[in-house]
Amino acid sequence: MVLNDTDRDLIAAVQDGLPMVARPFAAIGDRVGLDEAEVIRRLDAMLRAGVIKRFGVVVRHHELGYRANAMVVWDIPDDRVEAVAGEIARCPCVTLCYQRPRRLPEWPYNLFCMVHGRDRGLVEAQVEQMAARLGLQDVPRAVLFSRRRFKQRGARYASAAE
Amino acid sequence: MDDTDRAIINALQGGFPISDHPFAEAAQKLGIHEQELIERIARLRADNVLTRFGPLYHAERLGGGLCLCAMEVPADRFDEVAATVNAFPEVAHNYERAHRLNMxxxxxxxxxEMIHHVxxxxxxxxxxKVYAVPKIEEFFVGLRFEA
Known part of the structure; x- marks a missing residue:
């Protein structure tokens, strides 16, 4: 999908979230000089094209009681990454799953997933179970718990992207 | 947070209608009134339970750059380096993690192309040294935080 200037104006107008009014798309249209139907048509097209990944809420997991957040990384043989990642991504405790490059020798891991849980012990148990169920006990892995969060919303451009 | 708040969070993580009366449409499925849904979402945002209510863009398809990076920061320099790194407007979330690569x-x-420059x-x-580990492939996750 090729975005034009009008689409970009619209993206900027909804970047900080929807107005809390009964007809939010009409309110956004007022800001950018489009009528409600046109706003809906363009946003819907962006959603179908994948420019907008989804429309809805983003929760702050910490405030929901998910106090432990771990980046779980694996060193999976390259020819198995896709199959293994597909299975990891289906685990209910996993919220993101990416293949990324290794940075040898300091960083040997090529598959990253995020696991959130109500506490650290629970997350460790979930990772254990996942490894056992998928036959990954012998695959090198590391579990990187977060200690501190500095910014969850900094870059304006990033705040709306995943 | 009560059961209705939890139901709202769980339902809306899956999506929000793009229509002329989206709150009314979503509220009907939840069995509450439009105005109540609007007020509850506004409150959840004000309380910071929700960081966003709206679209999540695909940075690359918008033409932007996105890259996960890691650094090995000596413990006694951590706060100073964190301040330097966080001062870049391009930095979104930043976490200290338990590993040799700790930031x-x-x-x-x-x-x-601006990623390399930054x-x-x-x-x-x-x-x-900053280790860049951009995504090669994203695997679909049926993500949800159950509230």
Whole structure:
């Protein structure tokens, strides 16, 4: 999908979230000089094209009681990454799953997933179970718990992207 | 937070209608009134339970650059380096994590080629190496935080 200037104006107008009014798309249209139907048509097209990944809420997991957040990384043989990642991504405790490059020798891991849980012990148990169920006990892995969060919303451009 | 709040969070993580009366449409499925839904979402945002209510863009398809980066920061320099790194407007979330590579942050730039430029500046300002691990492939997750 090729975005034009009008689409970009619209993206900027909804970047900080929807107005809390009964007809939010009409309110956004007022800001950018489009009528409600046109706003809906363009946003819907962006959603179908994948420019907008989804429309809805983003929760702050910490405030929901998910106090432990771990980046779980694996060193999976390259020819198995896709199959293994597909299975990891289906685990209910996993919220993101990416293949990324290794940075040898300091960083040997090529598959990253995020696991959130109500506490650290629970997350460790979930990772254990996942490894056992998928036959990954012998695959090198590391579990990187977060200690501190500095910014969850900094870059304006990033705040709306995943 | 009560059961209705939890139901709202669980339902809306899956999506929100793009229509002329989206709150009314979503509220009907939840068995509450439009105005109540609007007020509850506004409150959840004000309380910071929700960080966003709206679209999540795909940075690359918008033409931007996005890259996860890591650094190995000596313990006695951690706060100073964190301040330097966080001062870059391109830095989104930044986490201290328990590992030799102990700082993990996401860079988001308007153009993909700016990622390398920002990393270069960071390395010069901190004197430390920045490991870039951009995504190669994203695997679909049926994500949800159950509230």
């Amino acid at each position: 993990w942050f996401v860079l988001a730039t308007e153009r993909p 990393i270069g500046q960071m390395e010069r300002r901190t004197g430390l």
